[in-house]
Amino acid sequence: MAIITAAMVKNLRETTGVGMMDCKQALSENNGDMEAAIDWLRKKGLSKAAKKAGRIAAEGLIGAVTAGTRGVVVEVNSETDFVARNEQFQGLVKMIAQVALKVGADVEAIKAAKVGEITVERAITDAIATIGENMTLRRAAMLEVGKGVVASYIHNAVIEGAGKMGVIVALESDGKTDELAAFGRQLAMHVAAANPQALDSASLDPAVVQREKDVLADKYRQQGKPENVIEKIVESGLKTYYKEVCLMDQAFVHDEKGKSVAQAVKEAEGKIGAAVKITGFVRYALGEGIDRQETDFAAEVAAASGQKKPPEDPATVS
Incomplete structure (x- = not known):
């Protein structure tokens, strides 16, 4: 046990x-x-x-930069939030994003790329030596379209192009670039707020969909529902699930009437002057998925004062 x-x-x-x-x-x-x-x-x-x-917190910054039909987002981690407010670190993040825009999203390729006379990896090492805190280039992603735009949005921006969350969205279209870019930014803001897991239901991991089906079916079996009824309920439940996790099915956050993102795209095509296809998106939230060692503050204080750690509340631990 x-x-x-x-x-x-x-x-x-x-x-x-x-x-x-x-x-x-x-x-x-x-x-x-x-x-x-x-x-x-x-x-x-x-x-x-x-x-x-x-959402386990980690420090640092997300950087995003776009140039027409191409865009990248990078995550550079630091040990403390103080470093994220350091101008040298902020400049490092922006530089890394610009390099990624040229060489692609492979982390090792970015680190090996040269900026002036030194590599990005050396620039990171020098920053560590100067600032006195460990920092790493954790990940990077790139989106590109043949014709259209890649739009970006930074949430909780610390400086232009860098903050606590970054989103890039790729839109393929022959339409007006300025209108397409404006709509793309709205979509990027939607992705930041709604956190979709996939572009549409076909893009979802089949294992994730099966798990959702199993959860729904078991729930209603425990309530004594017959199998033929459960099948219908599960299909209805999946439609609701898709509206929660699939970008095209989600309610567009910029529309008070609750139109879906797919409907918003169709509506935007009028201003853009051509068909629009969302080909992909990337959403980076700072520190997501990073396991950080939890600090036992009570124990640290007790140790500093030469005392024993206070006993744990027996009501909170079995």
Whole structure:
């Protein structure tokens, strides 16, 4: 039997929005398996926010830059937020994004590329030596179209082109470039806000779709629904799911009447003067998916004062 810690319960609670005791029971029932516990809560009808990804904070900046039919987004991490506010680090991020625009999204190729007399990797090393804090080029992505634009949006911008979240969206069209770029920026803002997981239902990982089907089916089996009814409910549930996670099916955030992104694209084609096809998008949120060692602040304070760590609340740990 796995030991269920307070940290595990807290993580599940933040991910699902479900109460502490239900989260603790879900983890106990599933031997501490986080994904299984999420599914267990959903089958019980307790979790309405199970699709939230765990957002573990990391510091640094996301940089994005576009040039007509090409655009890139990069993530450069640092140890503290103080460095993200350092002008030298900000300049480094913008420089790395510009290099990526030329050489592509391969991290090793970016690091090997030269800026003046030195490589990007050497520039990072020099910045570490000067600023006194470790930093890394974590990832990069590029989008390109034959005809059209790649638009970008930076959320929580620290400087122009760099902030805590970056989005690029590729739009293929023969239409007016200025109108296309304006609409592309709206789409990039939508992606930042709505966090779609795929362009459309056909682009979703089949394993993810199957998991959603299994969760929905098991939930209604537990309620005693017959199989023929469950099949219809699952199909209806999948349509709702697609509206939550697929860009083209999502409600466009810039429209109060609730039109879908697909409908917004069709409407925008009038101003743009030609058909528009969204060929891809990339959304980078700073630090997503990075496991960081949690600091036990109480223990640090106790150690500094020569005292023992305060006992944990038995109500929070099994």
